[in-house]
Amino acid sequence: MSDKNRVVIFDTTLRDGEQSPGATMSHEEKLEIASLLDEMGVDIIEAGFPIASEGDFAAVSAIARQARNAVVCGLARAQIPDIDRCWEAVRHAKRPRIHTFIGTSPLHRAIPNLDMDQMAERIEQTVTHARNLCDNVQWSPMDATRTEHDYLCRVVEIAIRAGATTINIPDTVGYTAPRESAALIRMLLERVPGADTVVFATHCHNDLGMATANALAAVEAGARQIECTINGLGERAGNTALEEVVMALKVRHDIMPFDTGIDTTKIIGISRRVAQVSGFPVQFNKAIVGKNAFLHESGIHQDGVLKNVETFEIMRPADIGLNETNIAMGKHSGRAALRAKLSDLGYDVGDNQLKDIFVRFKALADRKKEVYDEDIVALVQDASANT
Numbered sequence: 260m261s262d263k264n265r266v267v268i269f270d271t272t273l274r275d276g277e278q279s280p281g282a283t284m285s286h287e288e289k290l291e292i293a294s295l296l297d298e299m300g301v302d303i304i305e306a307g308f309p310i311a312s313e314g315d316f317a318a319v320s321a322i323a324r325q326a327r328n329a330v331v332c333g334l335a336r337a338q339i340p341d342i343d344r345c346w347e348a349v350r351h352a353k354r355p356r357i358h359t360f361i362g363t364s365p366l367h368r369a370i371p372n373l374d375m376d377q378m379a380e381r382i383e384q385t386v387t388h389a390r391n392l393c394d395n396v397q398w399s400p401m402d403a404t405r406t407e408h409d410y411l412c413r414v415v416e417i418a419i420r421a422g423a424t425t426i427n428i429p430d431t432v433g434y435t436a437p438r439e440s441a442a443l444i445r446m447l448l449e450r451v452p453g454a455d456t457v458v459f460a461t462h463c464h465n466d467l468g469m470a471t472a473n474a475l476a477a478v479e480a481g482a483r484q485i486e487c488t489i490n491g492l493g494e495r496a497g498n499t500a501l502e503e504v505v506m507a508l509k510v511r512h513d514i515m516p517f518d519t520g521i522d523t524t525k526i527i528g529i530s531r532r533v534a535q536v537s538g539f540p541v542q543f544n545k546a547i548v549g550k551n552a553f554l555h556e557s558g559i560h561q562d563g564v565l566k567n568v569e570t571f572e573i574m575r576p577a578d579i580g581l582n583e584t585n586i587a588m589g590k591h592s593g594r595a596a597l598r599a600k601l602s603d604l605g606y607d608v609g610d611n612q613l614k615d616i617f618v619r620f621k622a623l624a625d626r627k628k629e630v631y632d633e634d635i636v637a638l639v640q641d642a643s644a645n646t
């Protein structure tokens with residue numbers, strides 16, 4: 260793996276993810292999730308927003324002390340007290356990072372009521388201050404995708420000169436589209452002096468359902484850090500889902516030859532745990548981690564999968580750590596699937612008996628949404644009792 264094709268995975272489940280209304284996690288739950296992220300090979304854990312609350316400060320400090328491999332990052336607005344508080348929390352980490360941001364689009368500039376020059380000055384002061392505390396500083400122009408290009412180039416250059424080591428380009432409101440996401444990164448790499456000395460990151464929200472596509476397009480254009488969350492948790496429609504970008508890069512390595520350090524077999528475990536602790540269930544048909552993501556019900560699909568799994572599966576369930584059966588028994592299931600299921604359950608039935616059980620099975624499947632293993636065992640027992 261060449262270093263230039265290594266994509267850094269920056270997980271913000273505990274910061275941007277936890278900002279979803281109702282997704283608050285307890286201190287212990289945050290520590291547990293951070294430890295799972297570290298174990299799965301996430302490069303950077305954004306652990307929280309230390310100035311936001313005492314609880315956030317305590318969680319970021321504890322995660323900083325606990326992390327074994329990952330860089331631990333805290334978020335700070337472009338204000339000196341925020342940055343100082345953030346540093347107080349992350350400084351305990353083996354590898355700390357300060358992430359400071361300010362909204363640079365016209366709509367966001369109006370909120371602190373700063374003109375372009377005043378904002379540029381603020382960026383220079385705050386990034387310089389952060390860099391004096393920590394040698395790993397990330398800077399984000401919030402709402403970058405709706406910021407004028409000339410101004411964006413100007414402020415990115417200022418942040419780089421002031422010492423930022425990573426420049427994150429947020430699509431804060433999920434407004435961009437893949438071609439534009441790529442063009443923006445390309446434009447910055449071409450126009451900003453010093454752009455080749457820093458890492459460019461992509462941070463996409465999913466308001467139009469394009470977060471994964473936008474993040475991957477940015478990587479193809481030269482971004483080398485993807486910001487994402489487990490299960491795509493995050494404000495409104497969420498952030499880029501970690502499992503989606505990581506598996507897309509793995510499965511389509513032929514056309515996107517980029518590598519991450521993620522142990523993908525840990526994906527399903529952490530996805531389920533995040534769903535539990537955040538109280539945000541994963542939709543059944545969610546890519547990669549949904550309950551149905553690897554399930555086949557129609558007879559044609561089941562028959563195909565039983566003969567050659569590649570007919571209807573582009574990745575193996577085991578690749579994400581899932582060791583469950585991929586056949587869902589229901590009214591669309593065929594005889595081949597029933598025979599395979601019976602054999603899994605330890606029944607070796609002859610053709611006549613299979614025919615009989617199949618008729619009973621179809622009648623039951625018409626009445627019931629899902630047919631469970633216990634139902635099938637009962638059918639076999641019924642069929643045997645009546646012969």
Ligand code: KIV
Nearest residue numbers: 360399401402429431
């Ligand atoms: O979406 C966003 O702009 C953010 C920033 C704080 C990076 O989350």
Ligand code: ZN
Nearest residue numbers: 275429431462
């Ligand atoms: Zn965000």
